[in-house]
Amino acid sequence: MLESLDDIITMTDNDNQVQMHHPENDAQYTGLQVNAGVEQPPIVSPYIKNRKRRQQLSVSDYVEGIRKGNKAVLGQAVTLVESLKPEHQVIAQEVIEKCLPYTGHSRRIGITGVPGAGKSTSIDVFGMHVLRQGGKLAVLAIDPSSERSKGSILGDKTRMEKLAVQPDAFIRPSPSAGSLGGVARKTRETIVLCEAAGYDNIFVETVGVGQSEIAVHSMVDFFLLIQIAGAGDELQGIKRGIMEMADGIAINKADGDNIERANLAAAQFRNALHLFPLPPSGWLPEVTTYSGYYELGIDGVWDMIDRYFDHVQKNGYFDERRRQQEQYWMYETINEQLQTRFYSNPEVQRLLEVKKQMVLNNQQSSFVAAADVLDYYYKQL
């Protein structure tokens, strides 16, 4: 019998030291043995108090860090820009405003193409080409599908293996939250931060399947459409709008057996482009072939882009396009803010719910219901 539960008897059992804390381990009970428990680590790490919490930076800390080209601070500032929290947005907007005087001196290049066209492979190679010329490069993306489908543009850095390890490259996946307009505006603001951090080349990548091209087109100087030669009609499935926006078309995967087909596709694109009216830039979009994977024809793609910049800087279109883009973003921002404020107003939400039911029950027409809700909102202001 144990005299008290505090008696601890240590016995050797199959080479293991088992501590006999338990009454059932007394010899009178057979067939049952309670082993000593394993010591559990504390739930709260004892080291936590030694670990420094990430300090909340002030607006001037952010601006200073960005201006010094500190990638970690730049990354944190971009996270603020992407944050939906109002208190983050306040700081982000101040940082952006303070960075604005240092922006505008980069080449902004949009790159689009359907999934599988070779965007990641190409951006890796194009990016290395740019870095060899002595610049700094930021690669951003707009992928409005990313929240729903985890993205057609994968958000990880492994896609661009060479660039990812370059000190002069900053790669940032698409902001994921919100509408296309919201996602695009965040990327537009990230451009500001990157330029202030000294990135003189900005690539903005998007998937060539929808509306996001318009958003990218409205924030870049040159818009490159990556295509691949397929069997049959090359122009099939390409939206006319995307072709009209392109300043250059580059046919990828012009290697091995595919060279002939790529050349044929290039000829077809050139013919098609001739049918479009000359764009306001006065630049007839060019078509070239290359292989991102085998790094063939990369100079050709970059020569085309250099020639474009020469052309539009001489004829003044470069500045004109940027002015128009500023105007576009002013309206976009207003539209977005109006919508957000309207729909997040709790009174409006309640009234909308009532009006929606009335419209569904044919008690009121959609126009009258809409007018009522808007009137109510305006009177509240």
Ligand code: GDP
């Ligand atoms: P993304 O979806 O547009 O980003 O395309 P990826 O860069 O991921 O490329 C899709 C596939 O095409 C990958 O398997 C690449 O290895 C391949 N690929 C990319 N560029 C080339 C190229 O120049 N030639 C060949 N033959 N394959 C390529």
